[in-house]
Amino acid sequence: MAESSQPLSARARLAVTAGKAAAAVSRAAGRGSGSVIGGRVALKLDPELLSRLSGHLDVVLVSATNGKTTTTRLIAEALRAGGEVVSNALGANMPAGITSALSAGAKARFGVLEVDEKYLAMVARDVNPKTIALLNLSRDQLDRAAETRMLAERWREGLQGLKATVVANADDPLIVWAASSSGNVVWVAAGQEWKDDAWSCPSCGGVLKREADDWRCGACGFGRPTPTWALSGDHVLDPHGSAWPIHLQLPGRANKANATTAAAVSAVFGIPPQIALQRMQSVTAVAGRYDVVTHQGRELRLLLAKNPAGWLETFSLIDGPPAPVILSVNARSADGTDTSWLWDVDYTRLAGHPIAVLGDRRLDLAVRLEVAGVDFRVCETLPQALQLLPPGRIEAIANYTAFQDLRRVVGN
Template sequence: MSDLPLRSQLAVALGRTASRMSRLAGRGDGSVIGGKIGLKLDPELLTRLSADRKLVLVSATNGKTTTTRLIASAMSGLGEVATNAFGANMPTGHVSALAAAPGARYGVLECDEKYVPLVLRETGANVVLLMNLSRDQMDRAGEIWQLAGKWRKALEGVDTHVVANCDDPLVTWGASTAKRVTWVAVGQHWREDSWCCPECGGPLDREASHWACRQCPFARPKPDWILHGDRVTAPGGRTYDLDLQLPGRANRSNGAMSLAVVSLFGIAPEQALPLLGRVASVAGRYTTVQHEGRDIRLLLAKNPAGWLEAFDVLEPAPGPVALSINAQGPDGRDTSWLWDVDYRVLKGRPVWATGERRLDLAARLEAAEVDFRVVDDIEQAVMAVPPGKLDVIANYTAFQTIRTRYGRAL
């Protein structure tokens, strides 16, 4: 940090002060305001703070925060790791994360899909992990084909090693211009956004795990790492048990991608797996909190693909579920995506609908012929459940409100 120009040192110091004041005022963890002030004083601060560090950028529509946490945990044996653990995934959050760990030689940064080209250009990251692309906040991010095209252009000719999910055709297309790619087969559970070839627009044929365009040579690459069930096969053919505390197939995918990334830093699966297994909760996701005799498990789902994965880890039926939907800026203002989620899986369960857009949710549940009850506040749903377990699925701002109310556990 002492190698920084005086202006940059001042920017870092004032940013840290702003972050600390934000935390003391109970306005959040301060990641955004600290980075915003730092970049205002020194627009090149992100580039300066990235110098002489080995950095990983993690981007996807779903699973960024969790996978960032898993990679940072697996790399902890190398020394201090700078990371934006709470999901502040734009340049302001990256500046705060790097400034908070001036002595860290390594960094693992979650990166918003839209910001990958900018952050890659300013940091010169050593590794970029690309996991999935599906519709999300269309009013802000636009069509996901556009995002994949931006990734493709940003990676062309740069000296960055890309790790990418070869089961997602859009991710494969976005990553395929990179000089070096490690392909990981972790499956693609949500396919509704990738029935057409991003290269020529023709139809994609799928047979088992393979996919290929019917009209051009674009096809699934041969994977280097393969996830099958709860086991991972590494390059060379050796297979490892993926024993995670985090539940569900999505987190097994996140774990497999993490192993592929950390292997580039010389960390063998034997070293990484115990560290991955220590992660039990990520920024409140999957946390169970106790309240008035109820065990409330918090699940984040902010788009159709995320809801599909949240349904995968629900307590067995007829376990009760509370659903909470907002439509603030970080969520996306448009709630039409609710109609892309198949809520029929909730039939036979007690279901409560709440949040600022509970009536939008209620209309969707009614169309799916799911019995439900609309409540004005999450507390009404919690107290309507007999003492025992309750799963709560919420989108971003609704999740943060509920998490603050019942405990901000990591």
């Protein structure tokens, strides 16, 4: 248990009050939740506020390219079995957003925080986490994000000397390389469907040899550690070999992997896997992701996919009968403006599905689908797409800002 909550200094109280006021003004002006601007104002007044607000909490940090928002939500639900939780549940995962979230956690025991990959080391220094969950690393926002090997190296350096228990995916070589600098690692066999960012050894640059679930460098011997937790079908295997059933309302293998990591994190705090997994069943959607909505008489399932690894996982959710699909891609600041990643996505997986293409970069996507030999229709608006697509529930897949655009149109 973290130290008892201490009263905030006058400066810190002023910073929190000013931040909340700024957030309220932002919300009133219709400019979003206000969490980012509120956090920026608060940190400007007290640069040490993040450390002060987290001092009484047992903190979990969650970072990854994909799945961190969902895993954060699952961990938060599980840890509520042990006490009150404060969390940045809406995904504002840079220091300003985290600060805003923690300002509401004066009475909480746990802080469960999603952290942007680039800020993990810095936030970890400020909040002194008890546990850090590392899920995966793959290419994302190519115009401004660090190359994955460089990011893994930054994590590796940042984890050195931390007392936190690191819960890490044994199936991702980049995660293993990053986590191996820690003195206390819990390895989880969570799987890695996307492997195109991890064919070379992060330790020496040699070629990784893969066989079934194992991987190892043929040059230096760096390889997959032995996991103590594992996803096995629809069950979580704990360190004692017991199998606990997963009954999520969230779809797909990736979310079962997220639940496995969440169970391992919960165990660090003494929450048994059966209780943790039972509590995770209450999660039906995460910031609109996986929501099924009705709009203009059509049923749509909203799916977020931001990069090649995310699109691959999302395609696995719509395997089966060829349901109609909407694909929407933007390239705004929050997405990254480089759309070359579209060429790394295997869009032949969508063959046979009636497809409508939307978004700012719909023509970029149309060219990619044309090369893949997949039939599609380019549409200017969502209503036009709904008119063109045949009956049946529509799978709407979009990257970050395109996903937010869809949510606004359908009133979600």
